[in-house]
Amino acid sequence: MANRIITALDIGSTKISTAIASLEEGKPPSVIGVATYPSQGLKKGVIVNIDDAINSIAGSLEAAERMAGLTVSSAYVSINGKHITSTNNKGVVAVAQDEIMGDDVFRAIESARTVSIPPSREILHVIPREFIVDAQGDIKDPIGMSGTRLEVDAHIISATSSALHNLVKCVQQLGLRIDDIVFSGWSASSTVLTPTEKELGVMLLDLGGGTCSITTFVEDKITYSGSVPFGGANVTSDLAIGLRVSLEDAEKIKLNAEELMKVTKSNDLESDATKKRKSVLGQSEAKEDKKKSKDVIDVSSLEIDGVNTISKKLFNEIIEARLSEIFDIVIRQVEQSGNETRLPAGIVITGGSAMIPGITSIAKKVFGVPARVGYPKGLEGLVEEVSSPAYSVVQGLALYGSLDEGYSQTRGQAQRQQSSGGGIFSRLGSLIKNLLP
Incomplete structure (x- = not known):
């Protein structure tokens, strides 16, 4: 019997990620193809230009198909946005x-x-x-x-019906049948959170480029799902303004800052040893040079026109101000729904923007509970290709599909099931195992 093929499409505001997995009975899904493509035609998780969105999805899908060496006919698709x-x-x-x-x-x-x-x-x-x-x-x-x-x-x-129908339209125009449409936060929770965290009480934040999805669990039960229209792109915009660089250069700085800080620190240690051997510099000058080096981040390796260093203090202040604002909005939204935000297992942050320097420290400060970055796990095969927090949703979709057994088990109205090509409720034992947290 041929292995079942599962395709996962994570359609985000800044990138489209596709993972193709082979499912053999009794084993976890094995990734055989994966690709990421820049996203166009989406804003804050919602499609705003059908043609651009189709082209972006096609770019990601075709690259993953080439890697897998096959053509797929259906997919599990993520959805996000403030309308959730x-x-x-x-x-x-x-x-x-x-x-x-x-x-x-x-x-x-x-x-x-x-x-x-x-x-x-x-x-x-x-x-x-x-x-x-x-x-x-x-x-x-x-x-x-x-x-x-x-x-x-x-x-x-x-x-919202409009967001759903536009998403369905884009995917179907590529000749794909939709197996199911899954909220990104629910998808990521299956591959990032531990059973202990869900039992104690935990909040998962899937921080993408344009949105931050929120999912909370208490006593192993999902208690809240939602999304706020802010993400890593807002941090990038603030950095561009504060550091007086282009958006493209600000994104490069954001993505590489943590590694550049390590390099700068390593260079500081080397220069300190040199200063000790060269006492002719004098103690006061050596101390001044050391202070200056600690206050800046060397970004010369990024080849940004006219910029070799940036203020570490300014960089950190910009990051903290924007992330604190996003986290405050999350707290207000969750508490307005009548749910708790200070949960014992704390905050787990995943998604493409989870690697922003200092993000866990800022989360601890704002929420007043422990925080960690969530890395996805549960798949086999090309796992290194999908091991970063940016692939939590796409990994979760593949796991969801492996439990779904090809049926749309959480579908809403029958009309949408028919329009999107999904199946109907079936195999109730599998349904319960799939749906319970």
């Missing part, structure tokens, strides 16, 4: 027989889906948080249990 919202709702049904069957679970989930949402929105996911059988809660899989009343406590994630 979430709520929690319960569904209750009477059990038809003495034993709970898959159909009972399906009906309970459908009952939870009947939450009131505006006509301009569509449901992305209905994620069971727990099942309750005759008042007995904390049940993960009720199939086979005895009872007369089945209740599900579900987390519901929705998106």
Whole structure:
């Protein structure tokens, strides 16, 4: 039997990442092709130009196909943006027989889906948080249990219809069938967070170029999903203004600053040894040179016209000011939903902007809890190609697809299932294992 091929498309504001994985029964997905392509036609996670977006997606997809040596026909696709919202709702049904069957679970989930949402929105996911059988809660899989009343406590994630339909249109124009559309925060959580973190309580921030998706867990249950329209691109813009360089040069500085700081420090140590041997310089001059070298970052290797060094203090101040503002917005948004932000397991930051220098220290200061950078794991094959935080979502999509067994198990309305080529609810045992955190 041929291995199943899973394609993951992470469509972001600044880059499109594609991973193609081969799935052999009983094994994790094995990456056989991966590519990243600059994103155009998207702003803050939302498509604003269909043609440009199609070209960007095609560039990433075709490069991954060349590496894998095959052509794909379907894909799991990420979605993000400030239009993403979430709520929690319960569904209750009477059990038809003495034993709970898959159909009972399906009906309970459908009952939870009947939450009131505006006509301009569509449901992305209905994620069971727990099942309750005759008042007995904390049940993960009720199939086979005895009872007369089945209740599900579900987390519901929705998106605007326009954002969804434009995304579907772009992918379908490339001849791809959409297996499912997955909120980027939910996708990344499966490959970045540990079971202990989810149990204790944790907030995952997927910080991309134009957006920051937010996902929180408490007692191993997803409690909040959302997004704010700010990301690494805002940091780059601030650096360009503050350092008086172009956006392109500011991006280079942002991406390379941490390594350049290490090089500058290494050069400082070497010059100190030289100064000790050359006492003719005098103590005061040596101290002054040392102070100056510690105050700057040598960026000459980046070949920025007219700029050889930048102020380390100014660089750090710009970074901290913007990231602190983004984190403050996250706190306000989550707390306005009635959820807690000071969670015991702290903050996990992933995504393409997670490697900004000093980001964990700033997060600790703003949130008042521990913080770490989240690296994705769980795949085999070309794992080095997708090991950075920038690939957390695409890795999560591949893992999601491996559990999904080719079915769209969290789909919202049947109309969108048909329009996007996804399947319908099936194999309820697999459904529950896939959807529960």
